[in-house]
Amino acid sequence: MDITWGTPVFTAIATVLPQIGFNSIEQTSIAAGNNIYINAGVSVNVSVIGSIKGSILISSTLDGAMQFASKMMMGMPVTELDGMAQSALSEMGNMVCAYACTVFSEHGMPGLDVSPPTILIGEGATIMVPAPQTLTASFTVDAIPLRVCVGLT
Amino acid sequence: MGKIKMMIVDDSVFSRTVLADTFRRQGYEVVGEASGLNQLVETYDCCKPDVVTMDIAMPGADGFACSQALLAHDPAAKIIMISSIKDPASEAEALRIGIAGYVQKPVEEEALKRVVEYTLSPDAPFEKLLQLSAEAFKESLAQNVTRLTKKTIAFSSQDAQDPPFTSQGITVVIGIIGNYSGSMIMDLSEATAAKMTEAILHHPAKDHEEILSMSGEFANLVAGIACSMLNKLDKSFRLRVSPPSVVYGAPTEVVSPKLQAHSINANSDYGRIYVSVGFKKGSLLWT
Numbered sequence A: 001m002d003i004t005w006g007t008p009v010f011t012a013i014a015t016v017l018p019q020i021g022f023n024s025i026e027q028t029s030i031a032a033g034n035n036i037y038i039n040a041g042v043s044v045n046v047s048v049i050g051s052i053k054g055s056i057l058i059s060s061t062l063d064g065a066m067q068f069a070s071k072m073m074m075g076m077p078v079t080e081l082d083g084m085a086q087s088a089l090s091e092m093g094n095m096v097c098a099y100a101c102t103v104f105s106e107h108g109m110p111g112l113d114v115s116p117p118t119i120l121i122g123e124g125a126t127i128m129v130p131a132p133q134t135l136t137a138s139f140t141v142d143a144i145p146l147r148v149c150v151g152l153t
Numbered sequence B: 001m002g003k004i005k006m007m008i009v010d011d012s013v014f015s016r017t018v019l020a021d022t023f024r025r026q027g028y029e030v031v032g033e034a035s036g037l038n039q040l041v042e043t044y045d046c047c048k049p050d051v052v053t054m055d056i057a058m059p060g061a062d063g064f065a066c067s068q069a070l071l072a073h074d075p076a077a078k079i080i081m082i083s084s085i086k087d088p089a090s091e092a093e094a095l096r097i098g099i100a101g102y103v104q105k106p107v108e109e110e111a112l113k114r115v116v117e118y119t120l121s122p123d124a125p126f127e128k129l130l131q132l133s134a135e136a137f138k139e140s141l142a143q144n145v146t147r148l149t150k151k152t153i154a155f156s157s158q159d160a161q162d163p164p165f166t167s168q169g170i171t172v173v174i175g176i177i178g179n180y181s182g183s184m185i186m187d188l189s190e191a192t193a194a195k196m197t198e199a200i201l202h203h204p205a206k207d208h209e210e211i212l213s214m215s216g217e218f219a220n221l222v223a224g225i226a227c228s229m230l231n232k233l234d235k236s237f238r239l240r241v242s243p244p245s246v247v248y249g250a251p252t253e254v255v256s257p258k259l260q261a262h263s264i265n266a267n268s269d270y271g272r273i274y275v276s277v278g279f280k281k282g283s284l285l286w287t
Helices: A003-019 A062-072 A083-106 B013-025 B040-047 B063-073 B088-097 B109-120 B124-149 B190-201 B208-233
Strands: A025-033 A036-038 A042-049 A054-060 A118-121 A126-128 A134-141 A144-152 B005-009 B029-034 B051-054 B079-083 B101-104 B154-156 B170-177 B182-188 B245-248 B253-255 B260-268 B271-279
Touching (some): A003 A083, A003 A144, A042 A062, A042 A083, A042 B170, A054 A083, A062 A083, A083 A118, B005 B013, B005 B040, B013 B029, B013 B109, B040 B063, B051 B063, B051 B109, B063 B079, B079 B088, B079 B109, B109 B124, B124 B260, B124 B271, B170 B208, B182 B190, B190 B271
Parallel strands (some): B005 B029, B005 B051, B051 B079, B079 B101
Antiparallel strands (some): A025 A134, A036 A126, A042 A054, A042 A118, A054 A144, A118 B253, A126 B245, A134 A144, B154 B260, B170 B182, B170 B245, B182 B271, B260 B271
16 A cells, blocks of 8 residues: 555544544554554444545544544533434544545545445454555544554555 | 426537427427526526526536526526536536536436436435345345355345344445445354355365455455446446455444445355445435
């Protein structure tokens, strides 16, 4: 995988999250890896189709995902990942990945499209990403841990 | 209900005549014509069409500018772009403006009729997709099990669970993109996947990775063939599938919040195969 393909997605995180209520987005690490990704608790999976294909995973722990959803819902308490919280996370995944497609287009890769998000809830599950190599960045978003895995080929 | 009333905007007399003849053959009434921005709104107000067709390349104000003027006058106007120009930039601009449908010249009569009907009943194509997809994915699943393993499967409607669901062991997620986007989720137990792999390879899988790989490839075949069937039934769907993501190793709940999904439960000699197919409501009427 071309490591520059991570940039549009990480740019989208830094651009979109402030628009939906987050104040501090800090990228703490980035690493290349294989196609195996361990779910920390909750992962939003978005498929990408076009001149490059694969998937983007945006994930956190279950607690982190609930805090994330709560923040998106103007601080409403979230004590379980119910339908409304799932919908908020899904919307975030959709916005980030759609924005990433726009950035890809600006960098000479037009025509990418994304599927509606699927949420995978299960700590410790292995997700085999449909790309031989991935790029994973860790973020701290208003003190909530967030990991973003980009697997495109 | 009376005849559907059409108005044609095109600078070419020849094109207007051809389109008008086509619409009349299809049982529509052509109530007005305009050659461009001049008299566009006046003609629209006078003839009160149900649908306006719009050329793009016209002298002075092009089809996009004319459409913007008409939508500013009547935001409920239903406009179908009919042009030989149909590239991603033009389609994106049409979408941005609020064009309801887009048909490329030379016009294929059946495609034009479908877009006109869908423009007037925007939920119809989505309902059609939901209805057709249930059968297409069932048929594709049955075909692929039979072709690859020489065994048949039986469908059970009584114990089909509605999404969300918790994985039996291996879950494959495939994104679907087109004029309607969605996803297919296939779920089966490790034991079922191992037995299917053995049946397909005619020997036991050499390792766990081979079982996972078979699960992903099998799901990809089912989704790809089902989407091809749907595209043949209605070319405007334009469905394509993403490569599969495979989830395993811990109980996982799978949720697709934005989709209207239906479930398929299949019982085979190898065990139960669960498939959930869902699509997101959209409003594109392109051909």
